[in-house]
Amino acid sequence: MSQMRKEIPLALKKRRFSLSVYIPLLLALCAIIPLLITIGSIEIFLRPALISQISTDMEKSTQTHMQLVDTYLSERLNDVKTLSETAAIKDQLKNPQADSTNVRNILLSIQHRDIANYISVSLLTSRGNNVISYPAPPSSHGKKYLIVPGAQQALKQSGHVYVSDVFYDLTSNIASVDLYARVVDNNSQILGYVRASLSLRRIWEPVDSEQESGNSSYATILDQNGVRIAYTNPDLSGFTRSPFLFKAIAPLSTEIKNQIQNENLYGQDTNAVTTEADPELASFQNNGKQGDIGQINPAGQQQAYAVTRYTSSVVPWTYVLFRPLNAVTGLADQQLISIFIIVTLVLVAVLGIGVVVGRNLALPILRSVILLRESNVNLKTLADEESVVAAEQTWMVEASQVALKSVQYYTNSTSIAAQRVNQLTRELVRDIPTLNRERLQKVLGEIAEAASYIERSVKHQKTMNDKLETSLRVTTQVTEQLTRGATSTNEAASQMEYIVKQLTSVVGEK
Known part of the structure; x- marks a missing residue:
C-alpha cells in the first residue's frame, strides 16, 4: 500500500497537462489526421492530374491557334492558286496590252474578300515586271525585287504557291x-506570276490574344530562321511593338544574314535584325x-515558364506559347491553400469545441479529484485518530484488567481479614474469663493487624476505583x-457517492 502511494504522486508529477488540455488536443488530432490524409492524396494524385490537365489545355490552345493560322493561310494560298489558274489572268499575261477591265474586276473581288487582308494583288511577267496590280503597285524588296530570287527558283520546279519570308514596314507598322x-x-x-502581298495582322491577332488570360501568358511565332515574326504586344493601341519582335533567338548564319540584307x-x-538570344528556347525548339x-526561363522574364510549341503544316513557322509555371500549378496550389485554410478553420473550431467539451468533462473529474483528496485527508486523519483510540483502548483494557484483579485481590483479602477479626472477637468473648494478659495482648494484636490490613485494602480499592x-x-x-469517526466515514461515503455521480455523468452508465 505504501509503495502504491509513492507511485501515484510520481505518475501525477509526470503529467504535464491537465485533462482539459488533452481532450482538445485529442479531438484536434482526430480531425487533422483525415485532413492530412486528404492533403497527401491531393498532393500525390490530384495535383499531378490537375497540372496534367492544365498542360493539356495549354497544348490544345497552342494547337488551336496554329490551326487557325494554317486555315487562314490555306485560304489565302487557295485564293492565289485559283487566281493563277483563271483564264482571264492567263490571257492578260499572254497579251499585256489587252483590255484589263475583266482582270481588274477579278483582282477587286479578291482584294475585298472578308478577312483577306491583302495589301496588293499583282500580275508579274516571267521576268518579274509588273503588268497590272490592285489597289496599288507592288512594293519592291531589297534590291528592287518584285519577286524574290528564291520564289522564281522554286516556282520553276513546282506548281505550289510559294510563301516568302516576312517583310516589315516600320512606317505603317505592317508585317507582310x-x-x-x-x-x-x-x-x-511559265507566262508570269501572281503576287499577293498579305498583311500578317490576322496572324498576329491570336498571338496578341494570349495576354487576355491575365496570367502573364504570351506567345511568339518563330520562322524557319529562328526569328520572332510575331510576339504578344503589351500595347493594346498597337502603336508600338515588343522589343523582341523580329529578333533572332540564336545567332544567324552568314547566308541568312545575306538573304536578309538582299531582300x-x-x-x-x-x-x-539582331539576336536577342534565348538559349533555352532555342534548345527547346x-x-x-x-x-x-517544357520548363524554361525565357529571355526578358524573371520567372520560370511552362512552354509548348506547335508547328504549322502550311508554312515553316512554329507557334510557341509561354505560361508562368505558377499559373500552370496555380490551380492545384490554390486547392492546397484552400485545404490548408479549411484545416485551419476546422482546427480552430475543433479546439474551441474541445475546450468547451474538455472543460465540461474535466471539471466534474477535477471536482471529484479534489473531493477524493479531501476524503483521503479525512480518512487519513480518521485513521490516525483511530490509531490513537486503539492505543488508548489497549491501555484502558490493560488498566481495567489490572484494577479489576487488584479489586478482586483486595476484596478477597478484606473478606479474609474480616473473617479473622470476627473469629478472634468471638474467641475473645468466649474465652475472656480465662484469658491471661499475654493471651489477651496477642489476640488484640492480631485484631489490630487485621484492622490495619483491612484499612490498607480499602485504600488500594480506592486507588483501583480511581483507575476504573x-x-x-x-x-x-x-x-x-468513534462517533466522530463514524460521522467522518459517513461524510466520506457521501463524497464518494457524489464523486461516483460526477464520473457517471461524464462516462455514462453501463
Missing part, C-alpha cells in the same frame, strides 16, 4: 508576306517534340471519537 503562284499555258510554259527582310533597312511541355473511573472517562472519550 508575299504569296507567289506561277501562271502557265497549256504547254506548262530587306524583317524591316532590315530601317531596323537591323531544336530538341523538343511537338506538343511537349479514569478508564470509564477514557472509554467515554473513545466513544465520542
Whole structure:
C-alpha cells in the first residue's frame, strides 16, 4: 500500500497537462489526421492530374491557334492558286496590252474578300515586271525585287504557291508576306506570276490574344530562321511593338544574314535584325517534340515558364506559347491553400469545441479529484485518530484488567481479614474469663493487624476505583471519537457517492 502511494504522486508529477488540455488536443488530432490524409492524396494524385490537365489545355490552345493560322493561310494560298489558274489572268499575261477591265474586276473581288487582308494583288511577267496590280503597285524588296530570287527558283520546279519570308514596314507598322503562284499555258510554259502581298495582322491577332488570360501568358511565332515574326504586344493601341519582335533567338548564319540584307527582310533597312538570344528556347525548339511541355526561363522574364510549341503544316513557322509555371500549378496550389485554410478553420473550431467539451468533462473529474483528496485527508486523519483510540483502548483494557484483579485481590483479602477479626472477637468473648494478659495482648494484636490490613485494602480499592473511573472517562472519550469517526466515514461515503455521480455523468452508465 505504501509503495502504491509513492507511485501515484510520481505518475501525477509526470503529467504535464491537465485533462482539459488533452481532450482538445485529442479531438484536434482526430480531425487533422483525415485532413492530412486528404492533403497527401491531393498532393500525390490530384495535383499531378490537375497540372496534367492544365498542360493539356495549354497544348490544345497552342494547337488551336496554329490551326487557325494554317486555315487562314490555306485560304489565302487557295485564293492565289485559283487566281493563277483563271483564264482571264492567263490571257492578260499572254497579251499585256489587252483590255484589263475583266482582270481588274477579278483582282477587286479578291482584294475585298472578308478577312483577306491583302495589301496588293499583282500580275508579274516571267521576268518579274509588273503588268497590272490592285489597289496599288507592288512594293519592291531589297534590291528592287518584285519577286524574290528564291520564289522564281522554286516556282520553276513546282506548281505550289510559294510563301516568302516576312517583310516589315516600320512606317505603317505592317508585317507582310508575299504569296507567289506561277501562271502557265497549256504547254506548262511559265507566262508570269501572281503576287499577293498579305498583311500578317490576322496572324498576329491570336498571338496578341494570349495576354487576355491575365496570367502573364504570351506567345511568339518563330520562322524557319529562328526569328520572332510575331510576339504578344503589351500595347493594346498597337502603336508600338515588343522589343523582341523580329529578333533572332540564336545567332544567324552568314547566308541568312545575306538573304536578309538582299531582300530587306524583317524591316532590315530601317531596323537591323539582331539576336536577342534565348538559349533555352532555342534548345527547346531544336530538341523538343511537338506538343511537349517544357520548363524554361525565357529571355526578358524573371520567372520560370511552362512552354509548348506547335508547328504549322502550311508554312515553316512554329507557334510557341509561354505560361508562368505558377499559373500552370496555380490551380492545384490554390486547392492546397484552400485545404490548408479549411484545416485551419476546422482546427480552430475543433479546439474551441474541445475546450468547451474538455472543460465540461474535466471539471466534474477535477471536482471529484479534489473531493477524493479531501476524503483521503479525512480518512487519513480518521485513521490516525483511530490509531490513537486503539492505543488508548489497549491501555484502558490493560488498566481495567489490572484494577479489576487488584479489586478482586483486595476484596478477597478484606473478606479474609474480616473473617479473622470476627473469629478472634468471638474467641475473645468466649474465652475472656480465662484469658491471661499475654493471651489477651496477642489476640488484640492480631485484631489490630487485621484492622490495619483491612484499612490498607480499602485504600488500594480506592486507588483501583480511581483507575476504573479514569478508564470509564477514557472509554467515554473513545466513544465520542468513534462517533466522530463514524460521522467522518459517513461524510466520506457521501463524497464518494457524489464523486461516483460526477464520473457517471461524464462516462455514462453501463
